[in-house]
Amino acid sequence: MLPYVLKRVLSAVPVMIIVAVVIFALLRLTPGDPAAILAGNDATGEQLAQIRESLGLDEPILVQLATWCKNIISGDLGVSLLSGVPVTKMIADRVGPTLALAVGTISVTILVAIPMGIVAAGRLGGYLDRIVMALSVLGFSVPIFVTGYVLIYFFSLKLGWLPVQGYRPPSEGLFPFLQRLVLPVLALSGVYIALVARITRSSIIEVLGEDYIRTARAKGATGRRILLRHALRNAAVPIVTIIGIGIASLITGVVVTESVFNLPGLGRLVVEAVLARDYPVIQGLILLFSFTYILINLVVDILYTVFDPRIRY
């Protein structure tokens, strides 16, 4: 196992290099000049050139790339072009809300979607199946921002149960932290609940056709036991896969959720940084994302071995 993990982590390096270079190229190709943003409306060409020089943006792209890579190796992600705050600090400041949102969403998804999928598969073709599937499909049919507005309108404005927006770190008390997390998590989980419930259902249905399920029935096991003990664990691999992909593709949803609920997270930071052409911040973030993505894949692959003893690395 350990050598495998090592190997995977090593093979992450080329991926991250690819991503870094692609992003670097993409960013430098896009028009938009952080110097112009910094200088504001009435700056002269000469002033812009000076600013570019002081930011190091006047160097050839390859030199910039090399400098950046060199700094990365020594653990330095640079500073924001606009605010001068170190990128590591910016990320550290804003990783909390995103992490909370992501973890919350995944937990809620798992807690809700898997039972939904199991129930639907167990009642294949029945009313419960139809209702559960219709619900989960609905979750897949409404944009997150609409869900978000509706939730705020009812739970915060009409009922006054929950705050509209904002984030409190857990260090300031668990209750305020959770209170502000409920709605964003609900809004964001909709899509994933839909996805995971459907995959759970279809994987379980698939497993239910396997020979060992017949063996279990021949043993006299109840339908419930067959679903929970035999089918679910065998269906775990595709479910875990889809959850993994879900986490990896969470980011667009996170951006919207963070905007609607004003969570100061990484999702917003990406958009802000891209719109402001704050190159070091974008690059730092993408590096973080690709690393996270690789990590998630690794965790997923390791989970495979937990759920399926046949898989060994």
Next chain:
Amino acid sequence: MIDDAGTYGSPVIRVRDLTVGLTHGDQKNVVENVSFEVGPGETLCVVGESGSGKSVTAFSIMGLLQKNALEPTSGEVFLGDENLLQARPERMRQLRSARMSMVFQEPMTALNPVEKVGKQIEEVLLLHSKMGAAARRQRTLEMLDTVHLPDPQRIYDSFPHQLSGGQRQRVVICIALILEPDLLIADEPTTALDVTTQQQILTLIREMQERQNTAVLFITHDMGVVADIADRVVVMRDGNVVEVADKETILRSPSHDYTRMLISSVPSLVPEPRQPLHTETVLSVAGLNKTFQKKRFLRSASEIQAVADLNLTLRQKEILGVVGQSGSGKSTVARCIVGLEEPTSGDITICGDRLQGARSAERRQMRRHIQMVFQDPYRSLNPRVKVGRSMVEGSTNFGTPHDAAMGRAEELMELVGLSTAALDRYPHQFSGGQRQRICIARALMLEPAVLVADEAVSALDVSVQEQVLELLDEIRERTGVGILFITHDLRVAARICDSIFVMNQGRIVEHGPAEHVLGRPEEEYTQKLFEAAPGRHWDFRNFCPV
């Protein structure tokens, strides 16, 4: 109808006029008016061609018919004095495993792959008894010991994929028998296993049966097995019972034509004497080695020597049999020869041209002289492509115009006994035997000098098997093709081969003319193989013991 159940006490299971139909559609019933009974300690074998309703009957008894597809429409099934067709699902669950249990055909898939086998056996105890955890474990370990599994502790903690096929089947038997049920249904429990393992499993079932006085309903298509273990036999065809009688009657003097045909199709273990051939050599293999490497990170790769130092020559018109246990390397030899696998070392010469060292374009040209028929008739034709197009694919690859190729395809279809109209149909519109004939015809399209047939008849029932074997025999006479015939079935080998190579662990242990190898095996391995062949005391063709 003969009712000798008396000798075994009152029947454990009585099936009366059982009819099973499809839930949807108005096709004819899958099983119709089937009746039989099995007494305690008795073994009733159910035989019949594939699709004749054997499994459906078994599933009806267990209440495991696929919902929404099949349902019993009339008749009754009594376990003791309880009508199972009327029992509530609740009750059926209680009865399963406790009073009746079933062993399935595929040991590879019958066990839950993600749970330790010990736990899977224990589950039965958990569901049907009030034993404590320790007692359950104890009982399970005992049971593992009873079925002669080595080191029960280790097996208990193993996952199915860590066990061999035979071991897995024993685990399944443990599950079926741990509660000492009155009835054991075994649906082709040994078909997937090689002969030696098969024999062990059969012995085991017999042993358990004697100990627990179980009634055994044994489904098989292997007449050899019937000859070895049956007390009475049910012959089924097309969902109907053709004949029920005790074993002796069935084997010696079957009253029904179908039974007679079925039994006489079973090839004899004793090869007919054949003239030695002195034709040209079409294929020679010298010093063939094939090792598979499992790459492992940061550790030395582990190697499997699948074929070691193998030499053989095949002459024109010759049928050369390769036999051996499962995993002995037969398929690997075949795949190396046809070029699906690259040998680690060794020379393969086809019609005098050395394959090794040739450039890839030349190789492709040489390869057309050597064609292959695969084991599984259902999977070796692309289901999405019409038979005709499959047939001409090879020829057109080598530049024959489409029309000319079609002409040849039509000839070959006639040769293998199919109408030319078949060319315009899809594979699923043919039976397994017909498909295998199509595959043979396809292989002949390129007019090969060598035909490699890897278990080409293993998936077919005896009657169909016989037809295909006859076809092969005829073809080699007519076209002079040399056939490398791979099988694990000694009867088939004896029926058709001129000479036999016996393989064990990648090596040839014995070879020579069929009469010699099968008649007077010299090597211990061959003898063991021979002894394990079921029903070897019976000469089916002549309806009498050997």
Next chain:
Amino acid sequence: ETLRVVMQSGLRITDPIMTTAFITRDHGYMIYDTLLGVDSDFNVRPQMADWEVSEDEKTYTFTLRDGLAWHDGAPVTAEDCVASIKRWADIDSTAKPLMTMVDNIEVVDDKSFKVQLNTPTTLLLAGLSKMSSRAPFMMPKRIAETPASESIDEYVGSGPFVFVEEEFQPGIKVAYEKFEEYVPRDEPPSWTAGGKDVKVDRVEWLTMPDQMTAINALQSGEVDFIQQVPFDLLPLVENASDIDVNILDPLGAWTYFRMNWLHSPFDNKLVRQAAIAAVDQEDVMQALVGNPEYYRTCAAIMGCGNVNGDEYGKEWVVEGQIEKAKSLLEEAGYDDTPVVIMAPTDLAMVVPQPIVIGDALRKAGFNVQMKMMDWQTLAAQQGNQDAPSEGGWNIFSTYSILATSGDPFGNTPLSTDGRESWAGWPDVPEISELRLDYAKAASVEEQKEIAKRIQKIAIDEGVVGPLGQFRIPAAWSSEWSGFLESPITLFWNISKED
């Protein structure tokens, strides 16, 4: 007491001299102070310093008032101020013409310094009291010595609030604490002049990417003040009993569109006039604002309501005159050259203009191509002098606040030095000359006269197409009072009622 505020955009750039971003300017007014201020009658008033002017109007002596201190405790000295002025003068657009008239700036003693001019000009006081966008904020000398092309990295001012650096999250949140040692002037507050008397302990600026969230948060009491309520959302707060909605910026902003003089078809005066004629200000204002309470149409480049606001050309600048536009186009021999309109997608205040312009131009017979992009791309593209067919542009639209548009220097579109000037690059030497005359004009009347001439030339030449004026209301919880009317959002004088 903490005042929680939703600002229009997020503070990211913290150097108010380097950038012209409004949010950074507002930030500047929190932690820095200015030498001079402007009151609501547009009079220049002393703030940190008072001044004396010599007989020949060429020597100004500024003297710092007592009690001024930096947030780090050091006293404010004349040296600090001179350094700050120099840094500002290095980069600011008003300062540029001014500096041609300045011979030198020298420190007299700790408390005073002298500015020596070569010609008398009003620009010196106008510049030093400049409210926006680059107000000359005073910083300690060591910070002010940072080159103007580099961001400062230490935030020490002498203003009424102290920047809480540890809590600063760019784009998310800025916290300010009351600077206890700050001594406000005695006069009542009036715009950037008068006493900056802070009555809260702390002000927190939050940024909400979605305006709807801000309104919701104000309704549920999670924030106290919204700097700018989007017009769309006004009805949500207007009728709420516990929320006050009011216009704090009495001048507001004006929006306009700019044509690219370098390339066809807008290298032709008639075509420019046609475009200006085609667009109907009422349409633009309806789409942008909706409620007439908050907008007015106006043809004056220097702002209706401003001293210099002359409305020459009203009949065709304000009203959409498609027929006139068509005949102008015909006269010009417009050959269907595509007109590329850059349209932003993400900044609510400038999204509707290009859409209405595009619609009007199409009706007038222009061949219109909309090019949608995010605002930052647009801002960067502005400077692109390439032909529209090669990635350049023909039209874009933006807005400026009226407080700084009232004179030909602060008014960005009125720079007309061809390729040297601001995006659009109009080449009208007459206006450039008139601007210099304006700087040297002796009286307000004379200035007004010059402004009038500039207005006429600018409209006739099609330097800029005014689209109307609007004022953006702010909203706050009724518990709070003391919000000051001013073109810049100011946070002193505010307190919570009991």
Next chain:
Amino acid sequence: MTRRGLLLRRLRLAFGGGPALVSLVILTLVLLMAVFAPLLATADPTAIAPADRLSGLTIEHPLGTDAYGRDVYSRVLHGARVSLLVGAGAALVSVAVGLVIGVFAGYFRALDSVIMRTMDGIMAIPSILLAIALISLTGASLLTVLVAITIPEIPRVVRLVRSVILNVRSEAYVEAAITLGSPVRRILLRHMVPNTVAPLIVQGTFVFASAILTEATLSFLGAGLPTEIPSWGNIMSEGRSYFQLFPGLVLWPGLALALTLLSVNVLGDVLRDTLDPKMEKRT
């Protein structure tokens, strides 16, 4: 029963049951709506009339007007065109490109790890970043949005195709084709690629749905389609500030979107249940 017959019967079964049939009807209606939008629309969906803004429901404007005074009904109709186009475009392109790359990765083992690592890399780039970058490069258009949505979907298709190809590599009929001397092209096209069709149809419906949603999300973030090109996504995101006052601006396109996606998803499920041979065995 024959293979085809079975398939047909299963399809009939699936559509005999209500939801699938209803979905099919809805989807057909939406499709008709899209195709005949110019005929059905009562006004030019881009013609602005600021004086008429936010009119509420009137005879002239059955679903009211938006903030520019454009007719919401006509916009929603035309929005169907664009949204369906975005969905179908993303689905088709990602499937087509993913298929080619996936086949290469699956068949030519030497390329596998290079391709798959690159795909991993692409997967790590969020579509919002791509969208904004592309928009700054070329201006917002249907094409930029399509590309931004499609590229991140490609790696998922590649993975799927690759796994199918890896599976059929060892099918007997593929090996048979090899021994018959078939060239690689024929082996791929005739024997391997057809196996990817069923899973790709399912994946395609999934991409279709998620592309339409992503387009809405991009519009929300200001990186979507220009407002000149009405799509359900940008109608909703433009109308969202009137969510409490004129809910129709979000409601109508939202309803159309939800119904369409609901139908597509249901159909996707039905297709999967019907086409996936593994589903045959379910008990």
